[in-house]
Structure formats: structure tokens, C-alpha cells
Amino acid sequence: MPAPCALFILGHAGTGKSVLTTRFIRQQLQRQHTWCVLDKDTVGEYWTGPFLQACGQDPNDRDSPFFKEKIRDLQYKSTLLIGKEQLELGLNVVFPGPWSRELASGALFSAVVLGLPANTRLIHVWLDLPHEIRKERIIKRADPRDQWKLEHWGDYIQSLKKPPAVEEGKIPVLDASSSPEALLAALQELLETATIPPEHPESA
Numbered sequence: 001m002p003a004p005c006a007l008f009i010l011g012h013a014g015t016g017k018s019v020l021t022t023r024f025i026r027q028q029l030q031r032q033h034t035w036c037v038l039d040k041d042t043v044g045e046y047w048t049g050p051f052l053q054a055c056g057q058d059p060n061d062r063d064s065p066f067f068k069e070k071i072r073d074l075q076y077k078s079t080l081l082i083g084k085e086q087l088e089l090g091l092n093v094v095f096p097g098p099w100s101r102e103l104a105s106g107a108l109f110s111a112v113v114l115g116l117p118a119n120t121r122l123i124h125v126w127l128d129l130p131h132e133i134r135k136e137r138i139i140k141r142a143d144p145r146d147q148w149k150l151e152h153w154g155d156y157i158q159s160l161k162k163p164p165a166v167e168e169g170k171i172p173v174l175d176a177s178s179s180p181e182a183l184l185a186a187l188q189e190l191l192e193t194a195t196i197p198p199e200h201p202e203s204a
Helices: 017-030 045-054 065-070 072-088 100-105 131-141 144-151 153-158 180-193
Strands: 005-010 035-037 092-096 121-128 173-175
Touching: 005 017, 005 180, 017 035, 017 092, 017 180, 045 065, 065 072, 072 092, 072 100, 121 180, 131 144, 144 153
Parallel strands: 005 092, 005 121, 035 092, 121 173
Antiparallel strands: none
8 A cells, every 4th residue: 555645835915825736636536546635724714813813913813923823833733733633544635735844944854853644645836926916815815813824924025035945955945936837747647656754665
């Protein structure tokens, strides 16, 4: 039985991670390949707002220093915990999201450090898009959770940089303005070339 795959679709807000994930899953279902989608925003949706409100904060906040210090890691760790169960069952999982801290620490390149099954095949892709286009997309989607970004846009984009792993070529970069067909073809190519960690070879 092939080792399960964890696909991390990465990128800053507004690059189309969720849209690409949806298109990818629909394509996979048409090919009779089953995947689980775990978006950290969805995983934490019902408790994050009340948590913030109970702490006297804006329930729609997803970007402030308070959110990043108190809540951010809870969302990501919850997502990984659920993902671990799916991967142990042999299901492939897509994790759309920035995963910025995990990228910076290098944790995103180790299934064991992430708490996932050791034989998980890890695949990463980074979606890139100019700030101006991203801002247009963020405004258009009109999500209250983006309000802090828009109100502090200058400070927000100043803090945004491509992770070293992306700059160093460890993670493939896709132009998020490319056609859906081109993006899906690039993902498929990554899936076909992905291997399991060398220290955990698949049993014959």
C-alpha cells in the first residue's frame, strides 16, 4: 500500500490556496482518488472567535500580535492532530495555509516533527502573486477576518517575505495567476515525483 501523502499548499493571504485546493480535490475525485482537506481556518472557526471575544479582543482578528501569540499555534496543532489520524488510516491530506512558523523552523520538512506518521510523503508548493493583486482579491472576498490586514496593509505587507526555503528553491513556486489547468498539472507532476522519507522506505 502506498505511503499516504500530505500536500501543503502554501502562500500568503489572497494567493488562491483555498481555490486551488478545491479544484485539485474535484479533479482527484473525478479520478477516483480520495483526499481529506484540512484548512486550519475551518478547523478553528467555531472556537477562535469566541476565544478572542472572551479575552476582550475582536472576534474577527486573525493577524494581530495577540492572535499570533495566544491562538495561532492552537489552530495549527489541532489541524495536524486531525491530519495525523487521517494519514494513519491511509488517507491523503491537503493542508492549505501559510504554515509560516513551521516553514521558518524547518518542521514542515519532517513528518515526525509535525507529529505525522513517519512514512508520510511530504509535498510542498508555494503560490506567488503580487501584493496589488492579492489586495484586490482580499477586498473582493469580503471576509471580516481580513479586516486587520486591510486596515494595516502597509505594516502587513512589510512583514511579508518569502520563506528562506522558497528563496533557496527547496519548495516549488507556482505563479498563482496561471490558468487552473496549468496549476493542476503542476500539482499532478509533484505528486508523481514525490517519495517517502529515505529513512522510512516503503515495504515491498
